[in-house]
Amino acid sequence: MPNPDASPAAPIISVAGVNKWYGAFQVLTDVSLSVARGEKVVICGPSGSGKSTLIRCLNQLEQHQEGSIVVDGIELGQSENAAQAVRREVGMVFQHFNLFPHLDLVQNCILAPMSVRGMSRRAAEALAVGLLERVRLGEHAHKYPSQLSGGQQQRAAIARALCMEPRVMLFDEPTSALDPEMVGEVLDTMRGLAAEGMTMMIVTHEMGFARQVADRVVFMDRGQIVEQAPPAAFFGAPVHERTRRFLSQILH
Amino acid sequence: MDFDLAAFGDAFPRLLPAALTNLTIALVAMTLALIGGTVLTVLRTTGIGLLTGAIGVLISFIRGTPILVQIFLFYYGLPALGLDLTPIQAGVLAIALNSSIFITEIMRGGLSGMDPGPVEAAIALGVRARTIWTRVILPQLYIRILPPLVNELTTIVKGTALLSVITVVEVLRTAQQIANTTFRPLEALLAAAIVLFALNLAISQLGRRIETRFAARRG
Numbered sequence: 001m002p003n004p005d006a007s008p009a010a011p012i013i014s015v016a017g018v019n020k021w022y023g024a025f026q027v028l029t030d031v032s033l034s035v036a037r038g039e040k041v042v043i044c045g046p047s048g049s050g051k052s053t054l055i056r057c058l059n060q061l062e063q064h065q066e067g068s069i070v071v072d073g074i075e076l077g078q079s080e081n082a083a084q085a086v087r088r089e090v091g092m093v094f095q096h097f098n099l100f101p102h103l104d105l106v107q108n109c110i111l112a113p114m115s116v117r118g119m120s121r122r123a124a125e126a127l128a129v130g131l132l133e134r135v136r137l138g139e140h141a142h143k144y145p146s147q148l149s150g151g152q153q154q155r156a157a158i159a160r161a162l163c164m165e166p167r168v169m170l171f172d173e174p175t176s177a178l179d180p181e182m183v184g185e186v187l188d189t190m191r192g193l194a195a196e197g198m199t200m201m202i203v204t205h206e207m208g209f210a211r212q213v214a215d216r217v218v219f220m221d222r223g224q225i226v227e228q229a230p231p232a233a234f235f236g237a238p239v240h241e242r243t244r245r246f247l248s249q250i251l252h
Numbered sequence: 253m254d255f256d257l258a259a260f261g262d263a264f265p266r267l268l269p270a271a272l273t274n275l276t277i278a279l280v281a282m283t284l285a286l287i288g289g290t291v292l293t294v295l296r297t298t299g300i301g302l303l304t305g306a307i308g309v310l311i312s313f314i315r316g317t318p319i320l321v322q323i324f325l326f327y328y329g330l331p332a333l334g335l336d337l338t339p340i341q342a343g344v345l346a347i348a349l350n351s352s353i354f355i356t357e358i359m360r361g362g363l364s365g366m367d368p369g370p371v372e373a374a375i376a377l378g379v380r381a382r383t384i385w386t387r388v389i390l391p392q393l394y395i396r397i398l399p400p401l402v403n404e405l406t407t408i409v410k411g412t413a414l415l416s417v418i419t420v421v422e423v424l425r426t427a428q429q430i431a432n433t434t435f436r437p438l439e440a441l442l443a444a445a446i447v448l449f450a451l452n453l454a455i456s457q458l459g460r461r462i463e464t465r466f467a468a469r470r471g
């Protein structure tokens with residue numbers, strides 16, 4: 001049997017027929033989606049439509065109940081080892097940054113490379129300092145999260161995820177907890193990452209960013225993928241009534 | 253008024269060295285209690301019914317009985333099981349067990365108010381559960397509960413005076429010995445109280461300093 005991972009053309013993420021329930025409430029309904037290597041996919045949709053749940057299933061922060069999710073050739077849901085293997089390849093950035101408050105930025109960045117990848121402290125620190133500089137936090141490398149602005153914390157969180165040298169980055173509303181004046185610096189960091197060819201899945205309502213960066217925009221509503229299209233088509237000629245209504249609300 | 257200032261002053265040179273015994277016992281007991289409290293806290297999160305049930309019973313037993321009785325149980329009771337402990341060993345263990353129960357309760361309170369976000373981030377990074385406990389949860393938790401932990405240490409210091417009843421020669425027992433020779437119990441006991449008070453004052457001051465130092469890391 002051919003290894004699907006062997007072909008670079010194979011999708012790096014492939015979600016097929018996924019259903020998930022919280023008790024009796026179905027949060028994901030027959031979700032299928034595949035993401036090619038290097039692709040940037042923006043997910044949008046009204047509150048409660050299942051966007052977070054979907055991307056949290058991709059590294060098994062949430063577990064799906066039906067269907068299959070394959071990330072970088074590894075099928076999720078089979079074993080805890082599969083989940084750990086996927087998490088090693090998939091970085092995640094959260095709405096509320098979720099930095100380790102008791103550790104400075106360098107320590108935040110080296111914890112996983114050392115304990116998960118078995119990197120030496122010296123190598124991990126060199127990597128961390130390099131990535132913190134890349135997100136323009138070099139001078140703050142030894143500050144604690146509480147000493148930084150929201151935008152700085154989110155950039156640090158991106159650097160921390162990058163320290164694992166992931167193949168995919170997931171973003172769950174990375175700018176929606178930020179003061180407006182800090183949104184730009186985080187989006188710029190993400191643009192830089194996109195330009196370097198990172199595979200990215202981004203839940204966001206920053207439609208300007210989506211237009212610029214996304215290869216594809218996915219619209220979710222009530223646990224379903226309603227529509228997906230390249231940004232020009234998605235914003236220019238949305239097919240579904242629900243998409244049009246959502247876009248008119250969000251773009252005023 | 254009959255207060256012998258000289259007898260009062262003379263008590264201190266003997267009480268101060270004895271205070272070192274209280275401090276040492278308190279620090280050893282506190283260390284053991286921190287370890288015990290942490291182990292109990294982690295065990296309680298396993299969700300194994302039998303285990304959490306047993307811990308629950310232990311907690312209510314320790315909280316519902318006088319610490320003096322617990323000290324007696326360790327000192328006079330354990331030899332019946334073939335476990336002969338010196339007064340200091342028995343005292344340290346009794347206080348440590350008692351305190352670990354209070355510390356696990358403090359830790360549980362601290363955990364329940366903690367932001368789950370950092371733990372989620374660690375899971376997403378592929379960090380294993382054990383490392384999440386040792387590197388993410390516990391350090392944050394200790395920083396959060398620093399004030400009640402310092403308070404617990406002062407409670408332990410006060411508790412060390414109870415060991416006088418099982419013949420540990422600490423501040424209170426030393427004061428009693430002084431009173432037995434000088435026949436001035438008021439002066440000796442007041443001096444003992446002041447020594448223990450000063451010890452606890454120093455501990456809370458030090459605790460406040462440590463708190464300030466860790467303020468930025470509380471998040």
Ligand SMILES: Nc1ncnc2c1ncn2[C@@H]1O[C@H](COP(=O)(O)OP(=O)(O)OP(=O)(O)O)[C@@H](O)[C@H]1O
Pocket residue numbers: 022027045046047048049050051052053054
């Ligand atoms: N742990 C849970 N238990 C029960 N219901 C949940 C749980 N987590 C999410 N839900 C419900 O599932 C639905 C989808 O939630 P999800 O967080 O995925 O939505 P979302 O699209 O990310 O919304 P938002 O834009 O508000 O972040 C919501 O109705 C939510 O209330």
Ligand SMILES: [Mg+2]
Pocket residue numbers: 051052053172173
């Ligand atoms: Mg969400």
